[in-house]
Amino acid sequence: MLKQLRQDHANMARMLHVLQLKQKSLACGERPNFQLVREVVDYILDYQEGFTQPLEKVCTERLKELDPSSVEVTERLSSDYRALKSRLKRLSNDLDMILMDAVVPMDRFAEDLKAYLESHRAYLRDERELLFPLIQENFNDQDLEALAAALPEGAQAQLERLQEAYPELYAELRDAPEPMT
Numbered sequence: 001m002l003k004q005l006r007q008d009h010a011n012m013a014r015m016l017h018v019l020q021l022k023q024k025s026l027a028c029g030e031r032p033n034f035q036l037v038r039e040v041v042d043y044i045l046d047y048q049e050g051f052t053q054p055l056e057k058v059c060t061e062r063l064k065e066l067d068p069s070s071v072e073v074t075e076r077l078s079s080d081y082r083a084l085k086s087r088l089k090r091l092s093n094d095l096d097m098i099l100m101d102a103v104v105p106m107d108r109f110a111e112d113l114k115a116y117l118e119s120h121r122a123y124l125r126d127e128r129e130l131l132f133p134l135i136q137e138n139f140n141d142q143d144l145e146a147l148a149a150a151l152p153e154g155a156q157a158q159l160e161r162l163q164e165a166y167p168e169l170y171a172e173l174r175d176a177p178e179p180m181t
Contacts, residue, residue, distance in 0.1 A: 001144040002136060004151075008051065009124055015040055016124075020117055026110040038095050045092060048085055054150040056081060059135060062146070066138040073130045080123050087116045 019040050022032040056078055063070040091112060097104050139147065 001148050002132060004148075005055075005132060005135075006128075009128060012044070012047070012124060013121075015044060016117055016120055019113065023110055023113040023117060026106060026113070034095060034098050038092075038099060041088065041092050041095060045085075045088060048081075048088070051151060052081060055147070058147050058150045059131060062143055063134055063138060066143075067134065070134050070138070073134065077123070077126060077131060080119075080126065084116070084119055084123050087112070087119060091116055 019037065022037050022040075025032045056074075060074040060078060063074055091109075094104050094109055094112070098109070135144075135147075
C-alpha cells in the first residue's frame, strides 16, 4: 500500500513538473498550450476527488484511534489540502476564462500557478515525511487493506486512462524526468 502511495506521489510530481514547465514559459512572456494546462488541472482535480479525499478520510479517522498524537499532523494536512484545492479551483476558473479568450492578466496567472505549484509540492513533501511514517508505524495489515479498499484503482490504470483521454499530456508526462522523492 505504501508503495502505491509513493508511486502515486511520483506520478503527481510529474504532473507538477509539466505544469511548472508551462508556468516558466508563461513567466517568460510565451503563451503555453493552455488546453494542455487545462488537462493537467482537470486530472489533478479528479485525482483529488477520487484519491486524496478518501486517503485523508481513512487515514485521519484511523490514526485518531490508533495514535491520538497524530491529530495535529492530520488536521494540518487536512487544512493544507483544503487550501490547495481552493487554489486549484481558482486556477481552473481562470483557465476557463483564458480558453474563452477573456482578458486574464497573464502575470497574475503565472504567479498564482507558481504559488500553487510550491504549495502542492510542500503538501506532497509533508505527506511523505509526516503522514506516511504514521501509517507505517500504526497501521496493521487490516488497516492497510481498508485503506486500499477506500482508494480507487492504482496509478498505472489511471495513467493508462490518461494516455487514452489526453495523448498530448501523456506524451509530456512520459518525457518528464523521474521526480526526486
